[in-house]
Amino acid sequence: MDLGIAGRRAIVCASSKGLGRGCAEALAREGVDVVINGRNEAEVMATAKHIRENSRVTVTPVVADVSTEKGREALLKACSEPDILINNAGGPDPNRNQREDSRMFKRFSTALVLGCAMFALAQPAQAQSFPTRPITIIVPFAAGGPTDIVARVIAVELSTSLGQQAVVENVVGAAGTVGMVRAARVAPDGHTLLLAGMSTMSFSPTIYPNLPVHSVNNLDPVGIVASAPIVLVVSKDLPVNDVKEFAAHAKAQGDKLVNGHAGVGSSSHLACALLNARLGIKPNVVPYKGTAPAMNDMIAGQVHYLCDQTTSVMAQVRAGGARALAVMADQRSDALPGIPTISEAGFAGAEMVLWNALFAPKGTPKAVIKQINAAISKGVDAPAAKKRFGDLGAAAPTAAQRSPEALRKILADDIEKWGKVIREAGIKPVN
Numbered sequence: 340m341d342l343g344i345a346g347r348r349a350i351v352c353a354s355s356k357g358l359g360r361g362c363a364e365a366l367a368r369e370g371v372d373v374v375i376n377g378r379n380e381a382e383v384m385a386t387a388k389h390i391r392e393n394s395r396v397t398v399t400p401v402v403a404d405v406s407t408e409k410g411r412e413a414l415l416k417a418c419s420e421p422d423i424l425i426n427n428a429g430g431p432d433p434n435r436n437q438r439e440d441s442r443m444f445k446r447f448s449t450a451l452v453l454g455c456a457m458f459a460l461a462q463p464a465q466a467q468s469f470p471t472r473p474i475t476i477i478v479p480f481a482a483g484g485p486t487d488i489v490a491r492v493i494a495v496e497l498s499t500s501l502g503q504q505a506v507v508e509n510v511v512g513a514a515g516t517v518g519m520v521r522a523a524r525v526a527p528d529g530h531t532l533l534l535a536g537m538s539t540m541s542f543s544p545t546i547y548p549n550l551p552v553h554s555v556n557n558l559d560p561v562g563i564v565a566s567a568p569i570v571l572v573v574s575k576d577l578p579v580n581d582v583k584e585f586a587a588h589a590k591a592q593g594d595k596l597v598n599g600h601a602g603v604g605s606s607s608h609l610a611c612a613l614l615n616a617r618l619g620i621k622p623n624v625v626p627y628k629g630t631a632p633a634m635n636d637m638i639a640g641q642v643h644y645l646c647d648q649t650t651s652v653m654a655q656v657r658a659g660g661a662r663a664l665a666v667m668a669d670q671r672s673d674a675l676p677g678i679p680t681i682s683e684a685g686f687a688g689a690e691m692v693l694w695n696a697l698f699a700p701k702g703t704p705k706a707v708i709k710q711i712n713a714a715i716s717k718g719v720d721a722p723a724a725k726k727r728f729g730d731l732g733a734a735a736p737t738a739a740q741r742s743p744e745a746l747r748k749i750l751a752d753d754i755e756k757w758g759k760v761i762r763e764a765g766i767k768p769v770n
C-alpha cells in the first residue's frame with residue numbers, strides 16, 4: 340500500500356522505545372523526516388542514531404515529557420509545523436482520540452493526527468505489491484542527451500511490463516550528481532529510480548569525493564539497460580576530414596576552438612580530456628548541463644566539437660548537422676560503419692564505452708529490484724527497443740551483464756579503473 344507520505348515531516352511523541360519507536364522507524368523508511376521525542380535522553384539519542392543509520396531522512400531528537408505543559412512547550416519550540424503528528428505519549432489510553440491529540444498540540448493546525456497503532460496497522464500492507472503508482476525515472480542530464488534517450492526507450496518498456504506508467508524526470512547539474520543525490524534520498528520502494536551512466540556512477544567517487552551520497556553505498560544496482568561508445572563529432576563546417584587534420588587544426592586554433600561537454604566529471608568531459616591530451620591540444624573547454632544543449636550550440640556554431648555517445652549523435656550525424664570523425668572504442672560501431680576507431684585514426688588510448696543503468700535507493704526490497712530487473716531484461720529484448728537501440732548504435736546488455744549483482748561488480752571495477760585514469764589525467768576533484 341502506498342501511504343503517499345514520502346518527503347513529509349512527522350513528530351512522533353514517545354518514540355524512544357516500543358510501539359512509538361517502531362512507528363518512527365516505519366515513517367523514516369517511508370521517506371518521512373522524523374522528530375522523535377521521549378523523556379529519557381539516552382533512549383531518545385540511541386533511537387535517533389539507529390534511525391539515522393538506517394535511513395536517509397532528517398532525524399531531530401527532542402527530549403521532553405509531552406504529557407506536561409512544559410514538555411509540550413519544549414517540543415513546540417524545537418519543531419516547526421509538522422505534516423503528521425503521532426502522539427503516543429502518556430501510555431495507552433483507550434479514551435484518547437484524535438480530537439484530544441489535536442487539542443494537545445493546537446499549534447499543529449494542519450497536521451494529520453494519527454495514532455501509532457493506526458500507522459503500525461498500515462505497515463504490513465506496504466510490501467504487498469509493486470508498483471502501486473507511476474514510476475519516476477530520474478535522469479541526471481538534460482533532455483535529448485544520451486542518458487535521457489536511453490531512459491525514454493526503457494520507460495516505454497517498463498510501463499508495458501510493470502503495468503504502471505514510467506515517467507522521466509530530468510534533474511540536472513554537476514555531471515549527474517545532483518540527480519544521483521536526489522535519487523538516493525527518496526523512499527526506497529522502487530517507485531523512484533535513477534537512470535545514470537558509467538560516468539556519474541563511476542567517476543563521481545573520484546571527482547566529487549565530498550558528495551553526501553556515494554554511488555555504491557547509497558544506491559542499489561538494478562540492471563544495465565544499454566551501452567554505447569563515445570564518438571568524436573565536429574561541427575559541420577570545421578575544415579577537417581579526419582582526426583589527423585582535426586589535431587593539426589586544433590593546434591593552430593588553440594583556445595579559439597571550443598570543446599563542449601556535459602559537466603566536470605561527465606563522460607563527454609573525460610573522453611575529450613583524454614583525447615585532447617592524446618592529440619596535444621588545448622581548446623577552450625565549456626561545460627553544459629548535458630550534451631544535448633552542447634550539441635545545440637554546436638549546430639548554432641558556438642561549439643566546434645564534442646565527445647558524445649552514439650545514442651545522441653546519430654540523429655545529427657544522419658541529418659548532416661554534425662560529422663563523426665572517430666569512434667572512441669576498440670571496435671567500429673554498426674551504426675557508423677564507415678567511421679574509423681580512434682586507434683585506426685592513429686590515436687589509440689582515448690577509448691570509452693559507456694553503460695547506462697537503472698539504480699534504486701539503498702534499501703529497496705530485493706523482490707522489487709528483481710521485478711524491475713526482469714522488466715529491463717524483457718524490455719531491452721522487445722523488438723521496438725532493439726530496433727531503436729540498434730539505430731542509435733547502442734547495445735543491449737549481454738546475458739552475463741544482466742543481473743543486479745553483475746552491475747554491482749561492473750560498477751566497483753569501473754570506479755577503480757576510471758579513478759586511476761582520472762588521477763593520471765590530472766582532473767582535479769571538485770569539492
Ligand code: MLT
Pocket residue numbers: 480481484485486487536538539601605606607608628629630631647
Ligand atoms: C548526457 O547528456 O546525458 C551526458 O552526455 C552524459 C555524460 O556525458 O556522461
